[in-house]
Amino acid sequence: MKGREVRVEALARGGHIAALAVDGRLEDLLIDPDPADPTPRPEAIFRAVAGRPMKGIGGVMLELGRNRTGFLRTPRPPRPGAGVIVQVSAWAEDGKAPPVSDRPLVKGRAAILTPGAPGHNIARSLRDPERRAALAALAETAMRGAPEGLGLILRSAAGDLADAAIAAEIAALRAEAERLTPEGPGGELRPAPGAAAEAAREWLAPGEKMVEGLGDLWDAVAALADPRAPIGAGFMAIEPTRALVAVDVNTGGDTSPAAALKANLAAARDLPRQLRLRGLGGQVTIDFAPLAKAERAQVEKALNAALRADGIDTTLAGWTPLGHLELLRRRSRRPIGAIPEGAGAGRGRGAEMSRRA
Template sequence: MSSEILVNIGPQETRVALVQAGAAQEVHVQRASRHGLTGNIYKGSVQRVLPGMQAAFVEVGLERTAFLHVADMLPPPVNGESLPAVTQLLHESQQVLVQVIKDPIGSKGARLTTLLSIPSRYLVLLPHEPHVGVSARLEDEAERARLKGILEELQQRLAPQFGVIARTAADGVEPAALEADLAFLLRLWQAVSTQARGAKPGTLVHGDLPLAMRTLRDLMGTDVERIRIDNAEEYHNVKQFAQSFVPQAAGRIELYEGSAPIFDLYGVEDDIDRALQRKVELKSGGHLVIDQTEAMTTIDVNTGAYTGHRNLEETVLKTNLEAAQAIARQLRLRNLGGIIILDFIDMAEADHRGQVLRALERALADDPARTQIYPFSPLGLVEMTRKRTRESLGHILCEPCPTCAGGGTLKTIETVCHEITREVQRTARQFEAKGFLVLAAPAVVQKLMDEQSADLAMLETTLNRPIRLQAEAAYTRETFDVVPL
């Protein structure tokens, strides 16, 4: 499937969209005030060791201390071997060279590893794991064997103490290009290790590439027809980078000089707006409802206005098959990760459930993030996981609503009126006041004066003290004050 990469450069923000078949599939955002941290290497200092969690908190100069688990310090154990105690590996105030493998998300700090990896166009260098591997996304066995043979020879000759992994982009690449790539990585690691030796704890030792160049490195495949950039300076920078590191892509980089904003092409701007909403409309008339929490994401499938032409089972199957395609795209577009629960419409036939699962697997096949899908549960739910390394699009572009504090709902006006009544009674017991002044939002005051006026008069009689109401335009619905007079 042919695709394009659109790069939009703003004064303090860079946005990149991967477009396939005329629709945005991925959107990446980097702001000057908030860079992604994944891939960055820091000189850290161990602040606290947690034996019960087999982990430690490490200070690397970020807003929150980062998290380092013992499993991210050693290669996977073999033959059922257990991991050593974290106290055997770390102690407080110890200095460690660490790399961010997950950006801070919500209230959680960044996740770290001491198993460093430095990527280039075709290869990944592993300074502390001397082995040779090939990306699992390369499925052709003959090509896997060819690449492994080339890398084993290069490793033994140039980097016997390092590990090397061939990336997906290495498919079909000549040995000379792979050797040049490895030589570049070795020079880069030499510079990183030299800087790390003299760095103080809490220092960034090596940062990943800027977003536009990182996209060129990570997303540029043989199916990408062109990269369009709407800023002349960035265009020249990316072009120069490509000529040095991705020469076969240099001819596909273009300066976009159209009159319309670049993200208006293919409706990318509209796709971003829709990706921030809970409800996703399906062409059939059905819809998805996507709810993201810190623990997991749930996606509910509904038939909506679609009723089909034959029977209910046909309607359900058609909607679920369309939903599987839409879910795969939304997960990638919104960059949703972690645990994901899919609530498809109930299907009576096992064959239909199998069709929906297979459709979901096919739709996720091109997703660069690793996914794991499980069969339908007894409750009719599909559980899946998607590897999460950076914050979702919603977390980058949005913040919790100051009115509802991120809850998504507000108390009704009637509920607030009852709370005010109880607060007046509570204040009357605490203070010897001649009366009470209630400050509340205009809509709440109006309700108290109209529908709740009889109850308010009864309360004044019970307390034998007047209650005065005052509307405050600056108050939100749930905000009020009861002032003793």
């Protein structure tokens, strides 16, 4: 399969699984959680009620409704009982409340509205001066009469969409954003997008359509149940623990003089994709194959290039005295856990593998 393809399939337990493939390789994956799971999802916006400040950890616990809580890290916590608009910023760690932000983003395909952050901004990736000027004029017109403090960001996708479609999306997002006020009963005001909706928003190019059913991509999805990810003749083992994600790079059957460097560079290039597909974040510790200090710069360069294309906030924390490289990665995805079962039949070997995983 050549080219780029977005596939989506309904899950037997409800919700969807969406996959992005480029030249037949699985590049990204979104899976809806079990519909019975009440855990707040990233991007969901709530009208929350502030609890008592927790000065020891620099924040405040918030009631999100339906016996759900969130944690807002802030030096100026709202008074207890006050209403506050917050957005879930990452998946919760086991046994902890999800982190939330009091600077919500109302995101669409072409535009993002930013309550509390005024101004009009255009993605830097849009470099054509004429297109930027046209988009600036469109933004001025579309945001005329908006509440003070409501800002707008035009995303990269705005460069390829029709002006009428962008203006219509901004109008719809404004209607949502202008309803986000702290007064009123607590609860969810804007749900997080499902896997199918997020895939359409983030992956589809103008005029492109989703393909129904994952087909042979189920093989690649089922393979994520194995902690071992092949990298040429070697492999890396990616194993999440409660404290961190441990990555061990191995040369496998390659016994050539440059085997370790080849395996380490291949691991650095593919690690962000593997973490993305597996939904892993937080602290990541990489134990590379035997690596000379003089080769660290090469490995870091390869990893940084892969991270720039990844899209998930990740910080290289540095090398430990034992020679491990540590990363800190945002928990924007949920660990994949058990491979879900699709609602359709006839998936062939991929279906059989997903049942066994």
